[in-house]
Amino acid sequence: SQELEQSPQSLIVQEGKNLTINCTSSKTLYGLYWYKQKYGEGLIFLMMLQKGGEEKSHEKITAKLDEKKQQSSLHITASQPSHAGIYLCGAVYGGATNKLIFGTGTLLAVQP
Amino acid sequence: SQTIHQWPATLVQPVGSPLSLECTVEGTSNPNLYWYRQAAGRGLQLLFYSVGIGQISSEVPQNLSASRPQDRQFILSSKKLLLSDSGFYLCAWSRTGGSVGYTFGSGTRLTVV
Numbered sequence: 001s002q003e004l005e006q007s008p009q010s011l012i013v014q015e016g017k018n019l020t021i022n023c024t025s026s027k028t029l030y031g032l033y034w035y036k037q038k039y040g041e042g043l044i045f046l047m048m049l050q051k052g053g054e055e056k057s058h059e060k061i062t063a064k065l066d067e068k069k070q071q072s073s074l075h076i077t078a079s080q081p082s083h084a085g086i087y088l089c090g091a092v093y094g095g096a097t098n099k100l101i102f103g104t105g106t107l108l109a110v111q112p
Numbered sequence: 113s114q115t116i117h118q119w120p121a122t123l124v125q126p127v128g129s130p131l132s133l134e135c136t137v138e139g140t141s142n143p144n145l146y147w148y149r150q151a152a153g154r155g156l157q158l159l160f161y162s163v164g165i166g167q168i169s170s171e172v173p174q175n176l177s178a179s180r181p182q183d184r185q186f187i188l189s190s191k192k193l194l195l196s197d198s199g200f201y202l203c204a205w206s207r208t209g210g211s212v213g214y215t216f217g218s219g220t221r222l223t224v225v
Contacts, residue, residue: 006155033214040200042218088155090214098144098212099171100204105155 003027004091006103013079014111021074021106023089032072033090033100034063043088046074076108084110114139118203118217125224131176131190133220135203138184143205145186146214147178150200162186163208198224 007022023032034046047056049065049072056063060077076083089103115138125131137143144163148156158171160178168178175194179187186203203217 031212040219040221042202043216045213048213090156092212098206098208099158099161100146100206100214101158102148102156 003093003101004089004103006087006089006106008106009104010107010109012109012111015080016078019076019079019108021087021089021108023072023074023091023103025070025091027093028069029091030094031092032063032065032069033092034072034074035088035090037086037088039086079108079110081110081112084108114205114215116203116205116215116217118220120220121218122221123223125193125222127195127224128192131188131193131197131222133188133201133203133222135186135188135217136184137186137205140205140207141183142208143184144208144212145180146204146206147186147188148202148204150202151198156202160188193224195224198222 003026005024011019013019032049035043036046037043047063049063052067052069054065062075065072072089087106087108090100092098092100118135146161147159149159150156160168160170162168162180165180165183175197176188176190199222201220201222204214206212206214
């Protein structure tokens, strides 16, 4: 079973609208990463969260990690066409290998 | 500064042909190395990771294999490609231990025909 689930799987919003993407882990994680990807291209690092209750912002994107470190949300304010793409959350559960396990991804389309 | 190189960018191969994708890292030593595959433009699946030369761990059973002949070189291979091997392959590296960041290559789009 998937350790990391994202919702929704896909999302279509009108330009200027706010949106939230959720990432839920089946167990407590060590670190949570958010990436953005244009289809067929490499990953763009957005943010990394590690402490329970932590919140980070970059431009119009805010990411939060809950106190139990099992759920994260990514919020985009006043969406723009440039925000369109695939959003991926990745989790590290500790250990020497530091394996980064990804969620199922969320495909975001922003309509002008 | 650290960089990661992955090639080729695109590849079209017939079913049954061999495969070799290469990934190299510069500017660091003893990195953790990873191969991911992305099918249908969605989530990334971890295929292999390596914590050192010659040390390869496989995450999922498959038609592919990986090797790490040098500290900063990671190779993804197959003896005979299947249609289901088509996808977008990404290589990544991270430092060992502590709070780490992950740097990804630009990816290889493989189409098996």
